Amino acid sequence: MNKGASVLSKEKRGKLYGIPVLVKDNICVKGEETTCASRILKGFKPPYDATVIKRLKDEGAVLIGKSNMDEFAFGSSCETSCYGPTRNPWDTDRIPGGSSGGSAAAVASDQTILALGSDTGGSIRQPASLCGVVGLKPTYGRVSRYGLIAFASSLDQIGPITKDVTDAALVMNVIAGYDEMDSTCVDMPVPDYTKSLVKDVKGLRIGVPKEYFIEGIDTEVEAGVRGSIDLLRDLGARIVEITLPHTQYAVSTYYIVAPAEASSNLARFDGVQYGFRAQDAKDLVDMYIKTRSKGFGNEAKRRVLLGTYCLCAGYYDAYYLKAQKVRTKIKEDFDRAFKLCDLIATPTTPTPAFRIGEKTLDPLSMYLSDIFTISANLAGLPAISIPCGFSKNSLPIGLHMLAKPFDEETLLRAAYTFEQNTDYHKRKPGL
Amino acid sequence: MKRLYEAVIGLEVHLQLETETKAFCGCSTEFGKSPNSHTCPVCLGFPGSLPVLNEKAFLYSIKVALALNCKIQDTIKFDRKNYYYPDLPKNFQISQFDMPLSYDGFVDVISGGREAGKRVHIKRVHLEEDAGKLIHPSCASYSLVDFNRAGMPLLEIVTEPDINSPEEAYNYLTALKSILQYLRVSDCDMEKGSLRCDANISVRRAGEKELGVKVEIKNMNSFRWVREALSFEIGRQTSLAEAGERIIQETRLWDAQKFVTVSMRSKEEAHDYRYFPEPDLVPFIVDKKIIEDIRKALPELPDARADRFVKDYGLSEYDARVLTGQVDLADYFDECARIYANKKTLANWINGDMAAQMNARNVNILGLGIEPKDLAELLKMIDDQSISGKIAKDVLAEMIETKKRAGEIVSSKGLSQISDKGEIEKAVLDVLAKNERSVSDYKGGKKTAITFLVGQVMKQTRGKANPAMVNDMLKKHLGE
Numbered sequence: 001m002n003k004g005a006s007v008l009s010k011e012k013r014g015k016l017y018g019i020p021v022l023v024k025d026n027i028c029v030k031g032e033e034t035t036c037a038s039r040i041l042k043g044f045k046p047p048y049d050a051t052v053i054k055r056l057k058d059e060g061a062v063l064i065g066k067s068n069m070d071e072f073a074f075g076s077s078c079e080t081s082c083y084g085p086t087r088n089p090w091d092t093d094r095i096p097g098g099s100s101g102g103s104a105a106a107v108a109s110d111q112t113i114l115a116l117g118s119d120t121g122g123s124i125r126q127p128a129s130l131c132g133v134v135g136l137k138p139t140y141g142r143v144s145r146y147g148l149i150a151f152a153s154s155l156d157q158i159g160p161i162t163k164d165v166t167d168a169a170l171v172m173n174v175i176a177g178y179d180e181m182d183s184t185c186v187d188m189p190v191p192d193y194t195k196s197l198v199k200d201v202k203g204l205r206i207g208v209p210k211e212y213f214i215e216g217i218d219t220e221v222e223a224g225v226r227g228s229i230d231l232l233r234d235l236g237a238r239i240v241e242i243t244l245p246h247t248q249y250a251v252s253t254y255y256i257v258a259p260a261e262a263s264s265n266l267a268r269f270d271g272v273q274y275g276f277r278a279q280d281a282k283d284l285v286d287m288y289i290k291t292r293s294k295g296f297g298n299e300a301k302r303r304v305l306l307g308t309y310c311l312c313a314g315y316y317d318a319y320y321l322k323a324q325k326v327r328t329k330i331k332e333d334f335d336r337a338f339k340l341c342d343l344i345a346t347p348t349t350p351t352p353a354f355r356i357g358e359k360t361l362d363p364l365s366m367y368l369s370d371i372f373t374i375s376a377n378l379a380g381l382p383a384i385s386i387p388c389g390f391s392k393n394s395l396p397i398g399l400h401m402l403a404k405p406f407d408e409e410t411l412l413r414a415a416y417t418f419e420q421n422t423d424y425h426k427r428k429p430g431l
Numbered sequence: 432m433k434r435l436y437e438a439v440i441g442l443e444v445h446l447q448l449e450t451e452t453k454a455f456c457g458c459s460t461e462f463g464k465s466p467n468s469h470t471c472p473v474c475l476g477f478p479g480s481l482p483v484l485n486e487k488a489f490l491y492s493i494k495v496a497l498a499l500n501c502k503i504q505d506t507i508k509f510d511r512k513n514y515y516y517p518d519l520p521k522n523f524q525i526s527q528f529d530m531p532l533s534y535d536g537f538v539d540v541i542s543g544g545r546e547a548g549k550r551v552h553i554k555r556v557h558l559e560e561d562a563g564k565l566i567h568p569s570c571a572s573y574s575l576v577d578f579n580r581a582g583m584p585l586l587e588i589v590t591e592p593d594i595n596s597p598e599e600a601y602n603y604l605t606a607l608k609s610i611l612q613y614l615r616v617s618d619c620d621m622e623k624g625s626l627r628c629d630a631n632i633s634v635r636r637a638g639e640k641e642l643g644v645k646v647e648i649k650n651m652n653s654f655r656w657v658r659e660a661l662s663f664e665i666g667r668q669t670s671l672a673e674a675g676e677r678i679i680q681e682t683r684l685w686d687a688q689k690f691v692t693v694s695m696r697s698k699e700e701a702h703d704y705r706y707f708p709e710p711d712l713v714p715f716i717v718d719k720k721i722i723e724d725i726r727k728a729l730p731e732l733p734d735a736r737a738d739r740f741v742k743d744y745g746l747s748e749y750d751a752r753v754l755t756g757q758v759d760l761a762d763y764f765d766e767c768a769r770i771y772a773n774k775k776t777l778a779n780w781i782n783g784d785m786a787a788q789m790n791a792r793n794v795n796i797l798g799l800g801i802e803p804k805d806l807a808e809l810l811k812m813i814d815d816q817s818i819s820g821k822i823a824k825d826v827l828a829e830m831i832e833t834k835k836r837a838g839e840i841v842s843s844k845g846l847s848q849i850s851d852k853g854e855i856e857k858a859v860l861d862v863l864a865k866n867e868r869s870v871s872d873y874k875g876g877k878k879t880a881i882t883f884l885v886g887q888v889m890k891q892t893r894g895k896a897n898p899a900m901v902n903d904m905l906k907k908h909l910g911e
Contacts, residue, residue: 267522
């Protein structure tokens, strides 16, 4: 896609000169088909580069293609793509996670050095966890969303999926920072994230929320994550038990706020200007109905309906407004917790990768795959998933860590220290 | 006869702000360019694009709000108004719902003197983005969309239901437009659509407290149509009420050809706009100092200016109102007044001959192309009797036509007033000799005959003779 990264003198080479990068299909690349894995955007070639793409190109990265995803990032399994499912390199009968499943699977199977994903409720971290790679969701406002085709504007954030923590820091050095094209992007200096790659967690207070080790969590996942926390303790971190009392409301809150915003964000896909348009319409309304009926997959329709319902006159207060209030409560939980600790450690997912088709008929159980990751989006916090073990079936398990807003540095430091003391990130799927 | 029913009217004005760029992107707002030439991913609502508020549009909004005596919201936030229409690129409009940027203001509508004035309260003023324009080619099975207008900053100014007659509505709109033009935030051109008006109207038994069923009227493209549409609607609703029939809550369109309103959609068909806070724009707190700075920099507004024209220039209330109704005209008068002493004469000329020329040419004062100093030159020529007032009218017309200065026209055409006693006397004697009949009429007591004789002298001198001198000279020779 990056027509021949030309050979440049050393001084002119950018920070990612020659590095192949895969881009999730919901991030606009000028002139390259960008579809969100949806029929409704088939053939859509953005006339502009997303800010992150511009920054990658400016630093010499080689964009090698677009990666598969759940349609419009609606999903946790990469099964809702109009192109068909992506498979997990560790077991091709299983899902890679989602929605950035294509990005995570490609990094895990060495098809690229790194990939960009987007994370609205766990869409970077959950597939990273299930594919045994590193996935970082930056603080809301740390990375420009300009050019990211919006799912839920107040939750979306672009981030790197990489083979190790060092690469994540290197990508962050390129993509993070203020962008005048995104009003939600925060104008704050960007640190050199590689300076956080320090092998030291001594004195770091790591909070472990009791609400996250719930009934129903896979025993191997629990054992892996608890073992990892023990390791961090052995390396000098102080483990503190904390409480995040509103955790149980996170999933329901998310499934009101996110679809509400999505229903409005997806309204523009109507066949008028770009993408797919149904040809047999007899009038305008018929064109809208047919275009959207044929263009969107089932999960997209489900979320648009859900969101539209929540915003309707008479339901708004009971759903959307209430959810926003709960969202504030969840945020306050974290504010309190971060007075007692510097980081919070939890599992990334309740189970390792499940089988393709296993949850497609049960949206609710699918939605619960994001139970541990959703809160970071609701609170706007940075969070990372790193490999921390394997199940008996050789399926990766992820350690999930959250930090205070704009404290990606502490996140990277702990993740790096853990990584340097383990070799999970070095294991490769036996494809 | 006391009226049995009274009308309750509220008006919604949409004003396009004259910023250089659109409300949420950097595209030009220039009018009349080829379709879709002033567009970008943001105003086209392309996937992935995000809005960024145009600071100038916001500051203009505050300026309008303050001029309309409104309170300014502490925190500014935007909302999405969701509805599907092909001229709306995102299928939602960025607008303001429960927290308009300003609220609780008023406009004093003074017409027919201060006592007859009325205060119309402003409920809210909020900022939103405009939609594009649909074009329906005749005989085509498709429509076209021009998005040049999409994303233009639009201010919505909503009154309380304070207005009780079509005339009051008309006067309010005129006063509002005048204020808006003074602020120089919009050209307020209804033909270009930069100012639009919708009305809400209900009728109730006179004296009743409760409001009747409200009808919204759209598609009124001039203040005159607003007045006509409201008159029609009051008649329609009153007859229904008198006949004991139900008035339906609905939206009606004004048909300017048939002079009626027609139903467009009923309440049941009304949209549910599913408003919610725009997540792509962060709410922000307005710096009080910015507001105070704008308040201090507000120009002198029409009412204050009219008062000043009465007080400082000694003009009549009527003249002052006419001259200050339009900002360019008021500025023009002020400039002329600086270099020309007789303000009453100035007002007479501007409100008289120049107003007639403006009407005939359908331009405002600037469109006449007469510099204040050139008008002053002309008026001074009358004062020092270089030309007669009558000749001056022709000279003015010529000035407008040819853009030449008064002195130039007068000298090149030999229009200078004849004030030479000998020359006038010669003409007078000549006329008296030729019109014995009138002379004898006059001498016989018919004093009005002198008017004819003056006319004859003027004719003979091609209008150049000093009329006062002609008059005196005639009387002298007629033996008075």
